[in-house]
Amino acid sequence: MTDALRELYQDIVFDHYRKPRNRRALPGASHTAEGHNPLCGDHVAVHLDVADGVIRDATFEGEGCAIATASASLMTEALKGKRVAEAKDLLDGFHRMVTGASPAPHPELGKLEALAGVREFPVRVKCATLAWHALQAALHDRPAPVSTE
Amino acid sequence: MNPASASVTRIAGAAPGVRRWREDFPILAERVHGRPLAYLDNAATTQKPQVVLDALTGYYARDNANVHRGVHTLSQRATHAYECARGKVQRFLNAGEAGEIVFVRGTTEAINLVAQSFARPRLAPGDEIVVSAMEHHSNIVPWQLVCEATGARLKVVPIDNEGAFLLDAYEAMLGPRTRLVAVTHLSNALGTIAPARRIVELAHDRGIPVLLDGAQAISHLAVDVRALGCDFYAFSGHKVFGPTGIGALYGRADRLRSMSPYQGGGDMIRTVTFEKTEFAEIPYRFEAGTPNIAGAIGLGAALDYVSTIGLDAIGAHERDLVARATRGLAAIPGLRIIGTAPDKASIVSFTLDGVHPHDIGTILDQAGVAIRAGHHCAMPVMQRFGIGGTARASFAFYNTRDEVDALVAGVDQARRMFR
Numbered sequence: 001m002t003d004a005l006r007e008l009y010q011d012i013v014f015d016h017y018r019k020p021r022n023r024r025a026l027p028g029a030s031h032t033a034e035g036h037n038p039l040c041g042d043h044v045a046v047h048l049d050v051a052d053g054v055i056r057d058a059t060f061e062g063e064g065c066a067i068a069t070a071s072a073s074l075m076t077e078a079l080k081g082k083r084v085a086e087a088k089d090l091l092d093g094f095h096r097m098v099t100g101a102s103p104a105p106h107p108e109l110g111k112l113e114a115l116a117g118v119r120e121f122p123v124r125v126k127c128a129t130l131a132w133h134a135l136q137a138a139l140h141d142r143p144a145p146v147s148t149e
Numbered sequence: 150m151n152p153a154s155a156s157v158t159r160i161a162g163a164a165p166g167v168r169r170w171r172e173d174f175p176i177l178a179e180r181v182h183g184r185p186l187a188y189l190d191n192a193a194t195t196q197k198p199q200v201v202l203d204a205l206t207g208y209y210a211r212d213n214a215n216v217h218r219g220v221h222t223l224s225q226r227a228t229h230a231y232e233c234a235r236g237k238v239q240r241f242l243n244a245g246e247a248g249e250i251v252f253v254r255g256t257t258e259a260i261n262l263v264a265q266s267f268a269r270p271r272l273a274p275g276d277e278i279v280v281s282a283m284e285h286h287s288n289i290v291p292w293q294l295v296c297e298a299t300g301a302r303l304k305v306v307p308i309d310n311e312g313a314f315l316l317d318a319y320e321a322m323l324g325p326r327t328r329l330v331a332v333t334h335l336s337n338a339l340g341t342i343a344p345a346r347r348i349v350e351l352a353h354d355r356g357i358p359v360l361l362d363g364a365q366a367i368s369h370l371a372v373d374v375r376a377l378g379c380d381f382y383a384f385s386g387h388k389v390f391g392p393t394g395i396g397a398l399y400g401r402a403d404r405l406r407s408m409s410p411y412q413g414g415g416d417m418i419r420t421v422t423f424e425k426t427e428f429a430e431i432p433y434r435f436e437a438g439t440p441n442i443a444g445a446i447g448l449g450a451a452l453d454y455v456s457t458i459g460l461d462a463i464g465a466h467e468r469d470l471v472a473r474a475t476r477g478l479a480a481i482p483g484l485r486i487i488g489t490a491p492d493k494a495s496i497v498s499f500t501l502d503g504v505h506p507h508d509i510g511t512i513l514d515q516a517g518v519a520i521r522a523g524h525h526c527a528m529p530v531m532q533r534f535g536i537g538g539t540a541r542a543s544f545a546f547y548n549t550r551d552e553v554d555a556l557v558a559g560v561d562q563a564r565r566m567f568r
Contacts, residue, residue, distance in 0.1 A: 001562070005566075008511070009566060014567070041524045065505030066504075066508050067507075067508070123511075124511060
């Protein structure tokens with residue numbers, strides 16, 4: 001395996017791909033939106049339960065590649081308990097990390113830093129950001145499917 | 150084995166004929182991530198031999214001028230080269246006359262031209278257009294557009310679990326409201342070769358015209374439009390070792406003459422006044438605006454090149470590669486080949502349990518092996534097999550057995566990584 005592959009497919013990525021956290025429907029979700037990657041046809045739906053400006057619960061549905069699934073799983077874990085403004089900040093930090101726009105990782109990314117290797121694979125950025133596109137749409141109450149294109 | 154010796158071995162292991170062919174393609178000496186390139190994405194686009202590159206630069210370096218209008222020498226040279234290219238396409242397809250060859254941007258534009266200029270004026274609500282379940286989007290969407298505009302509807306010939314075209318179901322589907330049959334000659338997602346000649350016969354027995362989508366077939370099968378008997382044949386230059394942005398529509402002369410243009414502008418007219426326009430003869434009435442002159446010349450060079458090798462030799466070599474890939478991949482636990490029709494060519498499409506096609510594609514890319522992963526612009530085919538996408542290796546005559554082995558090794562590595 002090359003170093004780049006090792007960096008991309010870290011153990012934590014495999015773990016969240018094989019055992020995705022929070023992959024379930026969320027009855028009564030206050031926010032929900034779908035993301036679509038036309039490159040491969042993958043879909044993901046993100047559900048949020050937001051009360052008093054705080055994300056009480058975050059889940060996702062759908063299946064994708066290892067990167068897309070791990071990203072959605074790690075994202076939902078990171079969102080719980082965050083204020084909406086903090087979630088938007090996290091989204092920005094994640095996007096900057098995987099696109100290589102930010103030299104230093106965002107301090108709040110935590111386990112999400114496992115996906116930093118994506119920046120060496122530009123074509124896979126769409127996989128890593130699929131759930132995040134849906135998150136952004138959900139936070140802006142745009143339930144129509146958003147595309148990574 | 151280090152990457153450098155792998156490169157030598159991959160080529161050294163090739164048959165002498167293949168080694169010679171490979172030397173015609175500069176890009177095949179490229180390295181990707183330090184590994185020798187094994188380009189197995191030929192169904193998406195093929196690589197270009199030096200003679201095509203030379204034809205493109207030669208036109209721009211020595212002959213560049215517009216066609217059909219100038220009285221000066223360069224324009225005459227450009228016009229001559231452009232029309233010679235048309236003749237080469239005519240001979241490659243065994244069309245009856247050069248006027249039956251319309252230069253277009255590619256297969257998609259060719260099908261849209263037929264949809265808008267031939268089908269649309271002839272369709273009424275309730276009429277039917279027959280396609281098959283193994284079409285790519287380019288041979289679905291144009292028909293959906295004309296159906297939406299006219300009230301006609303699509304009927305879809307099913308395929309079996311191997312991906313074979315069901316001829317009996319097709320025959321039963323042809324009826325008094327069928328106005329056109331449009332089917333692929335070779336499926337880009339499955340590799341299935343459609344029984345094109347029989348498809349045409351059955352349609353013609355009922356007076357129904359047939360369009361064959363030759364986007365994939367053109368570089369793998371010998372295409373003789375008169376032997377096939379089809380009314381229209383569409384293909385893209387870039388899938389037959391030519392440039393992008395150029396392709397051709399073959400249309401039987403009487404069909405083309407019965408059609409009005411769907412794009413207006415320079416070069417497709419005979420006379421224009423503010424009251425009336427008289428259209429040019431075929432094929433010019435369908436070539437509005439300045440055409441892709443260099444592209445057409447490059448396509449002509451590509452067809453000459455393919456002819457020197459011969460589609461029989463190409464077919465034999467590719468059958469060997471497909472058989473080797475099928476054997477090697479089928480031995481990998483959890484791997485399922487999608488598309489196992491008895492009559493297939495050039496493509497091995499597959500899924501691997503627990504590993505998404507994109508992950509397979511990335512892992513192979515690191516090994517220098519280029520394949521396609523996804524739905525291949527054939528989402529209905531994926532739906533037919535209940536999958537989101539496949540990993541697809543597609544072969545050309547310049548591929549080697551060692552490249553097939555690199556594919557198999559890379560896929561097995563992906564399996565082990567995800568175990």
